[in-house]
Amino acid sequence: xxxxxxSMTKEELLNEYNSVKAEYENLKAQGLSIxxxxxxxxxxxxxxxxxxxxxLSDGNFKCENGLDVRNYGILDGIPxxxxxxxxxxxxxxENVIIGGNSSLSLMYDYVAQCMFNGAGxxxxxxxxxxxxxxxxxxxxxHFAICYFLGIxxxxxxxxxxxxxxxxxxxxxxxxxxxGMFVVPKYSNPQGIxxxxxxxxxxxxxxxxxxxxxxxxNAYIVHDLGDESDExxxxxxxxxxxxxxxxxxxxxxxxISYPGAGVACIATSVDxxxxxxxxxxxxAISYDKVNMLRHVRFFKNVDGIKAHxxxxxxxxxxxxxAVIDTLNSDLAGLGIAEWxxxxxxxxxxxDVTGGSASRVGVLCKDAGVTLTxxxxxxxxxxxxxxxxxxxxxxFPTPEVLSKAVKVLTTAVKLACLENLCK
Amino acid sequence: xxxxxxSMTKEELLNEYNSVKAEYENLKAQGLSIxxxxxxxxxxxxxxxxxxxxxLSDGNFKCENGLDVRNYGILDGIPxxxxxxxxxxxxxxENVIIGGNSSLSLMYDYVAQCMFNGAGxxxxxxxxxxxxxxxxxxxxxHFAICYFLGIxxxxxxxxxxxxxxxxxxxxxxxxxxxGMFVVPKYSNPQGIxxxxxxxxxxxxxxxxxxxxxxxxNAYIVHDLGDESDExxxxxxxxxxxxxxxxxxxxxxxxISYPGAGVACIATSVDxxxxxxxxxxxxAISYDKVNMLRHVRFFKNVDGIKAHxxxxxxxxxxxxxAVIDTLNSDLAGLGIAEWxxxxxxxxxxxDVTGGSASRVGVLCKDAGVTLTxxxxxxxxxxxxxxxxxxxxxxFPTPEVLSKAVKVLTTAVKLACLENLCK
Numbered sequence: 001x002x003x004x005x006x007s008m009t010k011e012e013l014l015n016e017y018n019s020v021k022a023e024y025e026n027l028k029a030q031g032l033s034i035x036x037x038x039x040x041x042x043x044x045x046x047x048x049x050x051x052x053x054x055x056l057s058d059g060n061f062k063c064e065n066g067l068d069v070r071n072y073g074i075l076d077g078i079p080x081x082x083x084x085x086x087x088x089x090x091x092x093x094e095n096v097i098i099g100g101n102s103s104l105s106l107m108y109d110y111v112a113q114c115m116f117n118g119a120g121x122x123x124x125x126x127x128x129x130x131x132x133x134x135x136x137x138x139x140x141x142h143f144a145i146c147y148f149l150g151i152x153x154x155x156x157x158x159x160x161x162x163x164x165x166x167x168x169x170x171x172x173x174x175x176x177x178x179g180m181f182v183v184p185k186y187s188n189p190q191g192i193x194x195x196x197x198x199x200x201x202x203x204x205x206x207x208x209x210x211x212x213x214x215x216x217n218a219y220i221v222h223d224l225g226d227e228s229d230e231x232x233x234x235x236x237x238x239x240x241x242x243x244x245x246x247x248x249x250x251x252x253x254x255i256s257y258p259g260a261g262v263a264c265i266a267t268s269v270d271x272x273x274x275x276x277x278x279x280x281x282x283a284i285s286y287d288k289v290n291m292l293r294h295v296r297f298f299k300n301v302d303g304i305k306a307h308x309x310x311x312x313x314x315x316x317x318x319x320x321a322v323i324d325t326l327n328s329d330l331a332g333l334g335i336a337e338w339x340x341x342x343x344x345x346x347x348x349x350d351v352t353g354g355s356a357s358r359v360g361v362l363c364k365d366a367g368v369t370l371t372x373x374x375x376x377x378x379x380x381x382x383x384x385x386x387x388x389x390x391x392x393x394f395p396t397p398e399v400l401s402k403a404v405k406v407l408t409t410a411v412k413l414a415c416l417e418n419l420c421k
Numbered sequence: 422x423x424x425x426x427x428s429m430t431k432e433e434l435l436n437e438y439n440s441v442k443a444e445y446e447n448l449k450a451q452g453l454s455i456x457x458x459x460x461x462x463x464x465x466x467x468x469x470x471x472x473x474x475x476x477l478s479d480g481n482f483k484c485e486n487g488l489d490v491r492n493y494g495i496l497d498g499i500p501x502x503x504x505x506x507x508x509x510x511x512x513x514x515e516n517v518i519i520g521g522n523s524s525l526s527l528m529y530d531y532v533a534q535c536m537f538n539g540a541g542x543x544x545x546x547x548x549x550x551x552x553x554x555x556x557x558x559x560x561x562x563h564f565a566i567c568y569f570l571g572i573x574x575x576x577x578x579x580x581x582x583x584x585x586x587x588x589x590x591x592x593x594x595x596x597x598x599x600g601m602f603v604v605p606k607y608s609n610p611q612g613i614x615x616x617x618x619x620x621x622x623x624x625x626x627x628x629x630x631x632x633x634x635x636x637x638n639a640y641i642v643h644d645l646g647d648e649s650d651e652x653x654x655x656x657x658x659x660x661x662x663x664x665x666x667x668x669x670x671x672x673x674x675x676i677s678y679p680g681a682g683v684a685c686i687a688t689s690v691d692x693x694x695x696x697x698x699x700x701x702x703x704a705i706s707y708d709k710v711n712m713l714r715h716v717r718f719f720k721n722v723d724g725i726k727a728h729x730x731x732x733x734x735x736x737x738x739x740x741x742a743v744i745d746t747l748n749s750d751l752a753g754l755g756i757a758e759w760x761x762x763x764x765x766x767x768x769x770x771d772v773t774g775g776s777a778s779r780v781g782v783l784c785k786d787a788g789v790t791l792t793x794x795x796x797x798x799x800x801x802x803x804x805x806x807x808x809x810x811x812x813x814x815f816p817t818p819e820v821l822s823k824a825v826k827v828l829t830t831a832v833k834l835a836c837l838e839n840l841c842k
Binding site for chain 2: 038040041043046049050053054056057059061068069070071072073100101102104105108109112115116125141144145147148253257258259260277278280281282283284285286287288289290
């Protein structure tokens with residue numbers, strides 16, 4: 001372990017600065033061009049689902065109930081696909097609607113519906129100011145939905161066991177707080193899985209009947225190794241008074257294809273009815289051919305889990321490459337902290353001294369594009385300018401090692417610039 | 422040609438009633454169960470697109486710009502699919518956004534956006550009452566969008582050349598009228614194509630900058646025979662003041678698969694930008710694998726047109742079966758009128774004396790389900806209870822002949838019930 005920067009003398013810091021600065025210039029001179037900005041699977045991950053593309057070549061287009069999936073009909077999804085997702089999410093098929101290729105669209109459409117048509121009561125937009133709680137760092141596209149729909153965002157700090165529940169229980173006393181976006185398993189970007197206590201406290205929140213939690217279970221089966229985090233099924237423990245509070249979404253974007261997967265929404269039967277009232281106006285059906293393709297390819301939850309092992313085999317070395325470089329370059333310096341997640345798509349790095357923006361600029365100048373610093377917070381503003389989201393899935397491990405070397409060097413340099421002022 | 426009921430004596434009418442009643446009871450005794458309620462292609466029509474399902478089996482997933490269609494990205498559609506639809510709609514690719522499998526969703530989302538975010542100005546919903554003009558008979562799902570979003574519908578009668586333009590020019594003087602849904606080619610249900618004069622008068626309407634016409638070109642290449650109706654490209658003749666007025670949609674729902682086609686929206690570059698502002702929040706991309714499948718299968722507009730000939734070969738005998746039965750059973754009776762369209766998916770039948778609802782009941786009792794009578798009008802209310810939409814595409818010609826025999830018998834019976842009162 002290296003000596004902490006915080007215990008160095010001025011002279012030691014200047015020497016270190018000169019050394020790191022030289023290393024940074026060397027790295028910059030390589031003329032890299034590496035994109036680590038988004039949680040995109042690599043091409044090798046996409047290949048493992050290609051068997052899906054000709055799984056319908058036997059010409060059998062009938063789904064379980066006899067309907068030809070190529071034609072109109074079945075607004076809520078073909079029965080076998082509802083069952084597959086119900087099994088995956090541990091709910092009943094009656095709680096599930098199958099969507100198109102995007103859980104993001106299901107979330108946007110649902111929150112927009114609550115805003116303009118209401119969640120069983122008056123439209124949120126007619127009840128005065130509307131606020132959402134946003135555990136952060138979090139997923140930028142959740143924040144974008146709030147921003148676009150005019151929903152004010154309230155930062156809730158994350159802890160090692162999920163969002164700060166004391167802060168949430170206090171915040172929901174404000175009746176203008178109508179909901180919350182969460183990623184309860186392998187959270188984006190920290191890879192944190194909400195603890196049993198956290199889920200229990202969420203389930204029992206003292207909120208109005210039209211308060212809604214968007215339970216974005218994007219990484220439900222996205223383990224990296226043999227150690228899998230356990231998430232309590234919140235539907236199993238919801239008290240009757242909160243029976244309509246949780247709206248879960250998931251998708252195969254990172255199981256089959258990001259551009260051509262299948263998404264689903266799972267919630268109470270009452271909420272399903274409310275959603276179908278809108279959906280029956282908005283669509284005739286989602287793409288049932290693609291639903292059938294997924295069911296025929298994966299067959300059942302075990303099929304999905306076996307498939308996820310193939311993803312993990314590809315992803316684990318990438319995550320290891322990042323963690324190893326972070327450990328070897330930054331451990332003990334006292335200037336950064338990071339997580340070592342058991343699943344998900346990201347590694348979250350926190351740097352000290354408000355230098356995350358500077359790190360982003362240094363990386364970019366050296367050809368490495370990170371997720372925009374600040375993007376993991378509402379309004380794009382990280383109050384302590386500390387969080388950096390690393391998306392290690394798309395580059396190869398070799399490219400990744402180069403990129404993370406740039407990153408760790410930039411972290412040291414930004415920090416030393418401050419310390420040597 | 423038969424003798425008109427209107428010139429029959431009371432005795433002749435009673436004889437005819439007894440004869441028709443007996444025929445109806447005979448038909449009823451057959452125990453038919455035929456659904457002619459929706460414009461669904463038959464299974465033979467679906468089969469002709471099945472080549473599309475393994476068109477990507479060569480493993481080449483790169484679209485023109487080098488991006489892997491299986492992954493995230495490209496919100497507005499892959500370039501070659503934008504070009505295909507731009508060519509089909511005779512606009513530029515920059516005017517096109519490719520959607521998912523549903524033009525209905527593109528329309529719903531766009532009108533909802535105008536309501537709650539505005540069409541370049543204040544949200545419609547914040548400008549007081551919002552009304553839409555509805556040429557009718559028309560498409561029930563257009564009316565459903567208006568109804569769900571709280572838009573008041575104003576009936577505009579259809580003529581042989583399109584909607585009554587005098588009525589429209591008068592109605593738009595009311596500034597709460599913010600838009601109009603139209604099916605300008607082979608209109609649903611009458612199969613009318615708007616004349617050059619109608620399109621010119623629509624293009625030059627004196628309306629506010631945020632007035633929008635949803636130009637639902639659902640049947641753009643859906644000819645039934647060699648005679649094709651010509652529709653003026655409204656974008657070519659829009660005066661500058663109305664450059665953002667028209668928002669066109671189309672889809673391959675009745676070209677490839679209703680459940681798994683590709684839809685598009687075409688409009689001014691300004692409108693495209695406004696739509697993308699919402700779409701960037703609502704989605705990461707639509708299904709690009711399916712876009713590529715369509716482009717690789719159809720190749721170009723000529724490919725689509727050749728494919729449509731295959732559909733026409735299947736559909737023409739079905740339309741002929743209906744028209745022939747209508748002609749042989751109802752011509753000259755003075756109790757019904759119908760169209761003989763050159764394309765589209767429907768035949769529209771108008772019966773006299775406010776008896777359409779009764780015809781619907783008689784058909785249903787004899788096992789033939791029609792589109793709900795009234796559905797072709799706003800609020801489901803046909804003011805003269807006269808219009809019946811016949812959807813002849815799904816049943817086989819043999820089944821269709823049986824069904825239409827039930828229909829014509831029901832029309833005669835309902836009319837005679839009135840005349841014999």
